[in-house]
Amino acid sequence: MIALILLHGRFKGEMMQFNNKWTKWLLTGLAVLILGGGLIFFGNFFAQNAGHTEQSAPSGHTKSKKKGLQISASNGANYKTVINDGHYKVSKARGVTASKNGNEFNMVSFENGLLNFSKDHFSTDRYIFQEGQYLNSDTALDWLGRKSKDNPTGLNPADNGKTDSSRAPIYLQTLEEQDFMTQKGNDLSLAGVVVGLAMNTQDSYQKEKYGATYRQNISKQDYEREGRKIAQSVIERYRKLPGIKQNTPIIVAMYAQAPDDSLAGGNFYSWVQSTSGSQLSKWHAIDDQTVVLPMEEGTANDKSVANELNTSFKNFTKNVQNFFPNLSSVTGQAAYHDKQLAGLNVTVTTQFYSATEIRSFANYLAQVAPNYLPGGVPVQIRINAATGMQAYVTKSADSTKYSVTILGSY
Structure with a gap:
């Protein structure tokens, strides 16, 4: 009996030893499998991601492959422009003003008029247009400020x-x-370089902070006199800017801003050129004029350049008001250069709220505008509602067909 017990104990011990060995082998095998599988998994993962880094990003999120300087195309009537690393090269001092401009038409007519002025001096087929890169915004702000101990410039x-x-x-x-x-x-x-200087014909100011706004009229004699002094200083200062040579032609064009309550923008009235150093050529007059349509009673006369246009504009207004009675006003700004019409901007203010009404009205304007409004010049018709501009109807100078754009539509 004792022998049987000892034999059973020996057999049990050997079995336990055998189980321990098998367990070790099993655990070791599992560890190898897990480690190998992990290496394969992470190897595939990194290989796949390494491959992704070499592929192009999804459409709409790709970085521009255009590096360096490019020049945009042009139709001949407009300038080619400068593009840097796939982005338009913007002005370093655009929109800087001495004070808030109360007449939105001034900035539009100033910028558009300056570009048209430049075309008379730098042809679009020979020169490339670049937004101003030599005068930065900080310097421009100092120049537009008042002269003081803290701001001597x-x-x-x-x-x-x-x-x-x-x-x-x-x-x-x-x-x-x-x-x-x-x-x-x-x-x-x-x-x-062409530099436009916009001179105030009326200066708005406050006697105390947050107080009432007062207006001070500036005579033509005064703003022209001061403008010539400022133009001389601007040319002298430009000669000192990095990148401007002593023989780089610099032209200064003078612009008279319209008062804040005007329904039109101002006009360019003179220009001067410097071809070397700070020396200025003689001053040249610019015969520009902006006429607000319809002209007030008593302003239309035999000498007015806009008599014929004023008549057709009134007929246009009558037509569209008969078709759509919910109109608050129809006004226009006619720009003349050397007594020749250069462009027309029309603003139609409506009481429409329906998207279908806006669309129908804009399409109707595109249909009837050629019967009343002038050809051979660019025309833009803006349709405004209480919530802002809803649509615009435009045509280029060399076209008779108007195109319609509805804002916020899909």
Whole structure:
């Protein structure tokens, strides 16, 4: 019996030893399988991701492959423009003003008029347009400020402390630089600079902070006199800017801003050029005029350049008001250069709220506009409602067909 017990104990011990060995082998095998599978998994993972880094990103999220300088295409009537690394090269000082501009038409007519002026001096088929790159916004702000101990470069006169008509007004409201380049191979060279100076004909100010707004009229004699002084200083300062050579042609075009309550923008009235150093050529007059349509009773006369247009514009207004009675007003701005119509902007204010009404009305305007509005010049018709501009109808100078754009539509 004792022998049987000892034999059973030996057998049990050997079995336990055998089980321990098998368990070790099993655990070791599982560990190898898990480790091998993990290596295969992570190997595939990194291989796949390494492959993804070499593939292009999804459409709409790709980085531009265009590096360096490119030049946009042009139809001949407009300038080719400068593109840098796939992005339009914007102005370094665009939109900088001495004070808030209360007439939105001024900035539009100033920028558009300056570009049209430049086309008379730098042809679109020979030169490339570049937004101003030599005057930065900080310097422009200093120039547009009043001259003071803290701002010795201010082009506007120092504050004389007066708050009546004898106060020193802000003459220079804003300025804009346009650069014109020539291309040789992959290189661009500066061929000339045009600087527009917008002069106030009326200066708005407050006697105390958050107080009432007062308006000080500036005579033509005064803003022209001060404008010539400022133009001389601007040319002298531009000569000192990095990248501007002593023989780079610089043209300064003078613009008279319209008062804040005007229904039209201002006009360019003169220009001067410097071809070397700070020397200026003689001043040249610019015969520009902006006429608000319909003309008020008594303003239309035999000498007005807009008599014929005024008549057709009234007929246009009558037609569209008969078709759509929910109109608040129809006004226009006709731009003339050397007594020739250069462009027409029309603003139609409506009481429409329905998207279908806006669309139907815009399409109707595109249909009837050629019967009343002038050809051979660019025309833009803006349709405004209480919530803002809803649509616009436009045509180019060389077209008779109007195109319709409905804002916010899909």
